[in-house]
Amino acid sequence: MxxxxxxxxxxxxxxDVAAAARQAAGEPEFPHLQDNWAELANHWRLKQLQYTWLRAITNAHTDFWEVTQDGLDWAMESAGLAGDRALRQRLLDLYWELxxxxxxxxxxxxxxxxxxxxxxxxxxxxxxxxxxxxxxxxxxxxxxxxxxxxxxxxxxxxxxxxxxxxxxxxxxxxxxxxxxxxxxxxxxxxxxxxxxxxxxxxxxxxxxxxxxxxxxxxxxxxxxxxxx
CATH class of the missing domain: 3.40.50.1000 (HAD superfamily/HAD-like)
Known part of the structure; x- marks a missing residue:
């Protein structure tokens, strides 16, 4: 057929879901991201996906934007960046422009x-x-x-x-x-x-x-x- x-x-x-972290790492406001942006992007994506699966099997649906934010928060905490609110907002803004x-x-x-x-x-x-x-x-x-x-x-x-x-x-x-x-x-x-x-x-x-x-x-x- x-x-x-x-x-x-x-x-x-x-x-390209890695584009947000890669672009932020090249901006002068976030020099501390230059060496670990790829790891951050990978963790962000992995947690984003894992949370969709967990929410699906537990009947706890929410929209993908909340899942995306939750995944980023986990990834930033894992990288020791949990307190960087400016970076968090910049990454979320860039995600709308992939x-x-x-x-x-x-x-x-x-x-x-x-x-x-x-x-x-x-x-x-x-x-x-x-x-x-x-x-x-x-x-x-x-x-x-x-x-x-x-x-x-x-x-x-x-x-x-x-x-x-x-x-x-x-x-x-x-x-x-x-x-x-x-x-x-x-x-x-x-x-x-x-x-x-x-x-x-x-x-x-x-x-x-x-x-x-x-x-x-x-x-x-x-x-x-x-x-x-």
Whole structure:
């Protein structure tokens, strides 16, 4: 069955989640971040994801912005930066302006010209996603931005993946779901999507019951994957 619909995770897939800490580290106000920004960014992202999973399995949902702040607070305390309120605010402000990875605009334009349905499916809140999409200038190439807030639970719950078929009226095998998160790609594979795991860090495949259909180093080959 041919692919008709390309669905992308947002954070870490289209948008560089390390960009906030990296940019802040280059600003003169935060010289103390220059040596440990990468560790801070990694801890922030890991806790952000862990909190979504914990909230999903304990039925304690909140929006992704609160989870993002909670993850940052943990990461800053771990790095000995808990008292730096100016840095905390700057990092949170930058998170609303995350830049896309370099190949993203051209890749999405190619899919658009090929007649694909194109959308984001993300844990992000609608306001966060709107800020990221507008900041990156991607609004014209996306048919929709789908947020888990409409179902009140985080990925990889099947109710989140259900949003794609409801929006586009397509079967699961018509969907190419693309994520930089191995667990997300695995969950989407189990759901029935064709999946591509964007493994930028060359990490091992997660030990899950399901595997991604494709593993790519970046998003450049997505249009070719759809054609083939």
């Amino acid at each position: 041919p692919i008709t619909t390309c669905i992308f995770d947002a954070y870490g897939t289209l948008f 830049q896309p990875y370099p190949e993203v605009p051209a890749m999405l334009e190619t899919l658009k010209h090929a007649g694909m349905n194109i959308a984001i499916l993300s844990n992000g809140s609608p306001a966060m996603l709107d800020g990221a999409v507008q900041s990156a200038g991607l609004g014209d190439v996306l048919d929709d931005v789908l947020s888990v807030e409409s179902v009140g639970i985080f990925k990889p719950d099947a109710r989140v993946y259900d949003l794609v078929g409801k929006r586009f009226g397509c079967e699961s095998k018509e969907v190419l779901f693309v994520s930089s998160n191995g667990w997300d790609a695995a969950g989407a594979s189990g759901y029935g999507f064709v999946t591509a795991w964007v493994n930028r860090a060359d990490e091992p495949v997660d030990r899950m019951p399901w595997k991604p259909s494709h593993i790519l180093p970046d998003l450049t080959a997505i249009p070719h994957l759809v054609e083939s």
